[in-house]
Each structure stands twice: as structure tokens, then as C-alpha cells.
Amino acid sequence: MSGMLTDKVVAVTGAGRGVGREIALLCAREGAALVVNDLGTSGEGEGADLSPAEETVNDIRAAGGRAVVNGASVADPKGAASIIEDAVRNFGRIDAVVNNAGILRDRIWHKLSHEDWAAVIDVHLNGCFNVSKAATPYFREQGSGSFIHFTSTSGLIGNFGQANYSAAKLGIVGLSQSIALDMARAGVRSNCIAPFAWSRMTASIPATTPEEIARVERMKTMSADKIAPLVAFLASDASKEVTNQIFGVRKNEIFLFSKPRPIRSMQKGEGWTPQAIAEELLPAFLPSFARPDERSGDVFGYDPI
Incomplete structure (x- = not known):
């Protein structure tokens, strides 16, 4: 390993399993000290179990790395603060935050409850x-830092x-963009990653049609460890620009x-009426419309290498 994160301290949320675990393991191999956060809930955010986070920490320590467990919920402001406090208390600083923790409560729109809406918004x-x-x-005080947030093609x-x-x-994309703009003068950067990887969360994707089944089979070839190198890079000084x-x-x-x-523009000197929009603007804009039924699987329908 190159040691790109030597002397860095990185906090990774949702690091007990899947993508988060692979990120923590690679960052440790690159020299970082880790706060491994994971509440250990089910895929829908129920229950709690520290053993996945403890296993990740034990594996890091067994390989000669430094890591501590944090079992707080990121949805709780005090719990979230404890993640950073654990980094500073145990390792003296914090250099990168990887916001990876997540749950799924997939429901078709007309069956989505307020509870399911709030639970997913709270965690992510x-x-x-x-x-x-x-x-x-x-x-801000140290004049450096990297936020790495996980978004999705969904x-x-x-x-x-x-x-x-x-x-x-x-x-999260909007949040990251605002952080990047507001914190640039403090030397702090903020970026997003949309991961494709087979994990406990993606395993819950329903597959009932031949096209959906084929998509799931493609996902199974995408191992979680493939996400970690980009995270380690973004956490390092090599990504300062x-x-x-x-x-x-x-x-x-x-x-x-x-x-x-903006991809198209049309101006009408005397202003627009509903009828003019229907008769003039709509025919001009229609060829540039995004497909109304397009989803992630349509854009990334080919087999990964």
C-alpha cells in the first residue's frame, strides 16, 4: 500500500458491513486511524447490534491498524457528534468524514407512509x-478536511x-454542493459518490421481470471493495483540488x-400564454425532454467490465 492516508483520521458511518466496511479496511491499510460507526440495524433501520462494527475494528487491529467502535445513530445529532468526538478523543483530530450509513424502506408511492418517509430521510x-x-x-480550525457523501443514481x-x-x-447532492461552496475558503472540500455494489441494501431490490432479474445479476458482479479506492483518494491530500x-x-x-x-431556451418578446406554450414551446422542447420512464437501470444497462 502507498500509505496515502498516513497520520489521517477518518470516520466512516455504516462501516460494519458492505461498502462501509470495505472503505474502513482500505483506509486503515493506507495508514489512517478509523472511527468505525455502525448502529447495526436491519436493512429497514430496526434493532441494534454492535457486533458488525466490532468485527471491522478487530480486523483492522489484527492487521496492525488503529480503530475504535462507535455505535451511535447518525439520525441523532448527539449520536452523530459522538462519532467526531471519538475521533478527536482517541486520535487527536479528524481529517475525513465518510457519510455512508443508510437504510431502505422501499414502497410504491401510493403506499409510502409518513413513517417510512421520515425514517429514510432521517438516516440519509x-x-x-x-x-x-x-x-x-x-x-475550519485546522484549515483542511474532506466530506465524502454517498448519493445514488436512484x-x-x-x-x-x-x-x-x-x-x-x-x-445529499444539494447539501454537499452548499458545503463545498461555503467551506472552500476554509480549505475544506465536499464530494459525492454514487456506488454500484452488491450489498445487503441492494439485495433487497425487487426483481420480477426479466429485465429486473438481469439487472440484479449484473449487480451481483459488483463487489463492495471496488468503491473504497475512490473514497481513500478523496480522503487524502492528493484530492486537495x-x-x-x-x-x-x-x-x-x-x-x-x-x-x-439549462439545455434549451426559447424567448418570446411579448411574453408567453398557455396556448403559445402548447403550440410553440412544447414542439421545440419535446426532442430534448428526458424520458419520463427512465431510471438508473436504463442508463446503466450494459454489463460492467
Whole structure:
């Protein structure tokens, strides 16, 4: 290993299993000290079990690394603050925050309850806010720091039965963008990653049609460890010029996503009427419309290498 994170302290949420665990293991191998946070809930956010986080920490220590367990909920502001406090208390500083923790409560829109909406927003969007907010005073004081937030193509592009998750994940992009702009003068950067990886969460994706079954089979070839190198890079000083970006990782591919920008414009000197919009603007804009039924699987329908 190159030791790109030597003397760095990294906090990873949801690091007991899957993508988060692989991130923690690689960051440790690259020289970082880790706060391994995981409440240890079910995929829908129920229950608690510290053993996954403890296993990750034990594996890091067995390999000669440094790590501590944190079992707080990122949805609780005090719990989120304890993640950063554990980093500073045990290792003296905090250099990078990886907001990876998440749950799923997939429901078709007309069956989505307020409880399912709030639970997913709390963990994903509010969790990112809570942990990032807690780290911010330390980042500002030391004049450096890296926020790495996990978004999803479910938010960037769209998916069925995930209104809560999609809204949270696109909200994280907006949050990251604002953090990057507000914190740039303090030397702090903020970026997003949309991961493609087979994990406990993606294993819950329903597959009833041949196309959906094929998509799931493709996902099974995308191991969680493929996400970790980009995270380690973004946590390192080598990424000091990288901020306010949205990346994707799909097996051995790394993507850079565009942000929403105007793609067509039409001006009418005397102003618009509803009828003029229907008769003039709509025919001009229609060829540039995004497909109304497009979702992540349509954009990334080919087999990964």
C-alpha cells in the first residue's frame, strides 16, 4: 500500500458491513486511524447490534491498524457528534468524514407512509447533515478536511418505489454542493459518490421481470471493495483540488456526473400564454425532454467490465 492516508483520521458511518466496511479496511491499510460507526440495524433501520462494527475494528487491529467502535445513530445529532468526538478523543483530530450509513424502506408511492418517509430521510439526509455539522468546527480550525457523501443514481436518475430514498439521495447532492461552496475558503472540500455494489441494501431490490432479474445479476458482479479506492483518494491530500463533484463507481469504472444545467431556451418578446406554450414551446422542447420512464437501470444497462 502507498500509505496515502498516513497520520489521517477518518470516520466512516455504516462501516460494519458492505461498502462501509470495505472503505474502513482500505483506509486503515493506507495508514489512517478509523472511527468505525455502525448502529447495526436491519436493512429497514430496526434493532441494534454492535457486533458488525466490532468485527471491522478487530480486523483492522489484527492487521496492525488503529480503530475504535462507535455505535451511535447518525439520525441523532448527539449520536452523530459522538462519532467526531471519538475521533478527536482517541486520535487527536479528524481529517475525513465518510457519510455512508443508510437504510431502505422501499414502497410504491401510493403506499409510502409518513413513517417510512421520515425514517429514510432521517438516516440519509439528516444523518449526513448531523455528522458533517459536528466535524465542521474541527475542519475550519485546522484549515483542511474532506466530506465524502454517498448519493445514488436512484436520486440522480430515478427508480421505482424509492421516493423517500431518491429524495434523500438527491438532497445529499444539494447539501454537499452548499458545503463545498461555503467551506472552500476554509480549505475544506465536499464530494459525492454514487456506488454500484452488491450489498445487503441492494439485495433487497425487487426483481420480477426479466429485465429486473438481469439487472440484479449484473449487480451481483459488483463487489463492495471496488468503491473504497475512490473514497481513500478523496480522503487524502492528493484530492486537495477536488471538490463539489459527483462521482460514480461501477465495478472497474469511475464516472463523473454532470449537474443540472439549462439545455434549451426559447424567448418570446411579448411574453408567453398557455396556448403559445402548447403550440410553440412544447414542439421545440419535446426532442430534448428526458424520458419520463427512465431510471438508473436504463442508463446503466450494459454489463460492467
